[in-house]
Each structure stands twice: as structure tokens, then as C-alpha cells.
Amino acid sequence: MIAVLMATGGGAAATAQPSTTPAAPTSSAPAALQQQQQQAPVPTDPCATTTAPTTTAAPSTSTPATPTSCAEVPSPAPAPQQAPVTQSEAPVVTDVPAPTPSGTTTPTTTSLTPSAEATAPTAVGKRIPYTGLPTENPNSTLIPGKMRSDREEWPEPFTKEEADQAEIGEARLLAKQRTSRAAATCQKYWPSNFDVCGAIRDKYNSLGGTFSFLLLPTSGNIVNPGNTGERVTFMNGPIYWSAAGGAHPVVNSFLNRWGILGYEGSYLKYPTTDEIVLPDGGRRQEFQDGAIYVAFQNAIGSAIQNGPLRDKYNSVGGLTPGSSPLGYLTGDHIRSLPDGQGQMARFQNGVIYYHPTHGAWPVRGDILSLWGHLGYEASKYGYPRSDAIDDGTGWFTQTFANGPLSGEMTPPIAGPEGAFYSFDSREAAIAWFDSQEALAGDPQARQSATASRIPPGSVQYGPCILIPQFLHWRTDSGPGAIVGYKPVTRCDEPMTSIKHETDLRYEYFGYWRIADSYSSNNYGVKNLQQKNVEFHCTGDTGTWFGGRTLGTINVGGKEYYAAVYPPRKKFDCEV
Structure with a gap:
């Protein structure tokens, strides 16, 4: 019986695509x-x-x-x-x-x-x-x-x-x-x-x-x-040869993406390396005028052309995307934007935009969220002209062609979840949650007080949990800059009713004030996500925002309460 030779398209086994281009053999024949x-x-x-x-x-x-x-x-x-x-x-x-x-x-x-x-x-x-x-x-x-x-x-x-x-x-x-x-x-x-x-x-x-x-x-x-080169096809893919690039196999996701672009007739031209295994398990293959990346999380390849945009990507860790703040490509390099001047590439954690006058710059985090909501390069801000600069507190400012935008670069973090407890009344529940805020001094710093302290004489209702999510720029609520967040209650079984009462707060000269209040409820469901929490900014002055959501679940006439607080966050949003 023939021993089966498995072809996995990569890896360390003898039958896999090698991790780097092997050195030319002194004698290649068996x-x-x-x-x-x-x-x-x-x-x-x-x-x-x-x-x-x-x-x-x-x-x-x-x-x-x-x-x-x-x-x-x-x-x-x-x-x-x-x-x-x-x-x-x-x-x-x-x-x-x-x-x-x-x-x-x-x-x-x-x-x-x-x-x-x-x-x-x-x-x-x-x-x-x-x-x-x-x-x-x-x-x-x-x-x-x-x-x-x-x-x-x-x-x-x-x-x-x-x-x-x-x-x-x-x-x-x-x-x-x-x-x-x-x-x-x-x-x-x-x-x-x-x-x-x-x-x-x-x-x-x-x-x-x-x-x-x-x-x-x-x-x-x-x-x-x-007559630009040659190829030989094999059962699991071809080897392509050109005088400039040598002979290299192109298989699996790399062949798929290269073929979509046009093979050797595409802007990538011929391969110049075999697949290169990256430290995080992803792969990259170089071509005469660019590269194709495949993240280890999936088998989808994305291409990028050599030039200023790729040079910028390489300068922030693009040759090893797992350690780059941008991560892997999530789509092919767009080599011509609607204005006929710019280019862009989208990555797991941001984008890079290039303009011949302003250069190539990455845009990430809150700045990307707001810039995108306003219209990207077609907005009044135009193309980026610099990297985002940290002011020393984690607050970044980035210069665009027609003005600066500011925000945080770190991925948003949801606050601690809140458990539901029984109280004698809604008023008693609010009084107890307010006392926990007072003990912490700062309503946003008391991250887990509710979860770590059980109200005296109360009973926890386990099948449900209240999740605060995080404050963010809302990009689907119409024109202008809008701050909001979407608290969620999740239960293991349908409730008689679920209700959220949310205050969106802002800091004003050291004091926290309520910008607006919102309410949402549903009946006979397991989950409720509140989507109506949004504050329309009146300017671009930097402001710290926070909030609190009081959740109420009704189970056969018995009510249970929870409170959560999203981590406070600064936005260029005037109140």
C-alpha cells in the first residue's frame, strides 16, 4: 500500500511548503x-x-x-x-x-x-x-x-x-x-x-x-x-520561473490571490521568494513589485504593491505583521482612490493612506473612527500629514491636511460586568449603587465595586448579567460627531421584561454632570442591547465622558437590579 503524502500547503513537515526559500542545491537531481x-x-x-x-x-x-x-x-x-x-x-x-x-x-x-x-x-x-x-x-x-x-x-x-x-x-x-x-x-x-x-x-x-x-x-x-518566463503545473500548484525572480512555487491562498489579480500579468509580476513563515504563524510571499500576506487566523490572502505606502507599513513592523500595531492586511491595496490621487490599504487595526503631496501615514483608533465617520479623505480634514503624536497621557493628536484630530490609540475596553440583585424597591437599589460610587470617590474609578460587594440581605439572580461595553464614536447615527455606547443585558432564559436606564456623563471642571438620559426596554426576551445612547457634539473641544446604566429585570413579578459604568474616555466633543 502506498504511504499517503499529505499536502497541507505549509508547515514544518517534509511535505509542506518550506518556511523560507531554500538555497540553490549543488546538485538538484536525486x-x-x-x-x-x-x-x-x-x-x-x-x-x-x-x-x-x-x-x-x-x-x-x-x-x-x-x-x-x-x-x-x-x-x-x-x-x-x-x-x-x-x-x-x-x-x-x-x-x-x-x-x-x-x-x-x-x-x-x-x-x-x-x-x-x-x-x-x-x-x-x-x-x-x-x-x-x-x-x-x-x-x-x-x-x-x-x-x-x-x-x-x-x-x-x-x-x-x-x-x-x-x-x-x-x-x-x-x-x-x-x-x-x-x-x-x-x-x-x-x-x-x-x-x-x-x-x-x-x-x-x-x-x-x-x-x-x-x-x-x-x-x-x-x-x-x-516569453516573460515559464511555469510547470503540479498536482498541488505550479512553480513559476523568471530571469529576474528565479523559480518559486505559488500555491493555495497565494495562488488564489495572485490569480485574481492576474498572475504574472498583474502589478505583482513574478514571485521572488517561496512562502516565508512569520513568527506568529502567518505567511508572506514576495513578488517583483509587491507581496501577498496570509494571516494565520484565516486562509485569505491580501496583496500590497511596493512603493511609499508599503515602505510606511514596513517601517511600523509590516514584515512581521503579528508585532505591528496595524496587524495584517484585510484587503488588497487600493492603488487609486476616487480623487485619482491617493492610495490606501486597510489592516486589522487601522489603515494607511498615501497622497503624493502629504506622504503615507497610518490612521488608527479613535482618530480613524472619527475621520471615517466624517468622510475619510473626502471630509473637510483631507488626507493625513503626520503620524499620531502622544501627549504623554495616552491622548494622541494627528495632523491632517486641513486640521488636527485627536483620540486614543488603544483598543476600547469594556467595563466590568454587573450582577443582578434583589432590593426592596427601585429607590433602594439606586441608593445602594450611589453609595458605592461615593465610596470610590470617582464614579468612573469604582470599576468593580458592584461586582465585588453584595447588597445586605439581597439575593443574586444568576441567569442574567449586565455588560457596559465601551464609549465610542457612533458612525451610523447621521452626520456630525456623536458619542455613545451600547450596554447589554444577557440572560440564559427569557425574562418577563428587561429595562435599561442610562445616564451619559461628562466632566466639567472636575465635576461630573449628566449630558443626557436614555431609557430602553423589551418583553419576553433573553437579551437587550440599548442602542439609543448618543450625544451630538457641538464642537471639537476635548471632553471626558462616562456614564451609568441601571438594569432592571422582571421575573414573574419579582424585580432584580444591576448597575454598570463604562470606562471613562476622552473625545474631541464639546458639550
């Missing part, structure tokens, strides 16, 4: 093949007969010329008893179009499994498992009962007839290598009958050949449109 051929490898075979592929690049209208030296070396004449074969010594490769990926499909891989025909008993006994090595002393004619396929299994999807023709092809290629330097750069990989030649062969062998994650070849060398 040892068994080196014993069969003594000539040193030379550059890509000019005699390989290929056809232009169908890619998104404009197809070539002419076929590359075949050097006259190819015709000067005749193929060995077949012996009189030789059975006819389906391919010549230099096989004509049927045009194999580059795959057309879908932006919504998850890349898949193939593994080698034994052919059902190969595992069937033979007259001479059971076949040995597939070895993946070159055929020793291959037969140049079809000899029933004496072929490699008669003594060794072969993998799907190949047939015995195809395996026999591949062995005959191996014998003919070895004979041709005695008289052709060009043929010496080629190799067959039984039971595939395709010649893999030149630098692509060397790369394939350096990855492990038939034992690599690519598995067996499904084409010979194919000249790409415009």
Missing part, C-alpha cells in the same frame, strides 16, 4: 538519476516544445523559436519490436491554463493515494509500495510483465498504460541526454510522462520532488505569454 546521467545541468532547455498558456496576461501571438541545434541531435531510432508510444522524446505540452481561482473558495490540496488498478494482485505477486524514485534501467519498449508497473504500485489518477508510457519516456530521455546538453536539464517523474526542465526542475528537486507538497507534475515547461 541520487538515482545522477547515477544514470553524468552530464552537469545547464540552464533551461531551449529545445522543450511548449505552447503559450491562457492567463489573464495578454497571450503571445507567436510561438518561441526552437534553436536549430535541437534539430541537429536526432532522437534514438526505435528498435523494430518497439511498441508505439503516445509522446515523443521531447513531448509537446498541451497548453495548460493557469487555474482560475474564486475569491470565495478555500484552496484545497491533493494527496497521493494508490490506484485501485495498482493494488490488484498480479501473476508474479503483490506489487511493492510506490517509491517515488526514478526508474532504474527503464525499458525503452513495452515488455508485458517486465515493466515497473508490474512490480510497483503507482498513485491515482494515473493508469497502468500511462505509467508504462512514462517508463518508456524515461528510457528515451536518458538516451537523448547522451547527445544533447539541453536534454540533460530535464527529468521525468514516474508515473507522470512530462519532462520538467531547467531551473524549475532544480527547484522542484530541492523541495523534495515527488515527495514534496507539490506531488507529481501535470505539465512540462510552459512558456508564459510574451
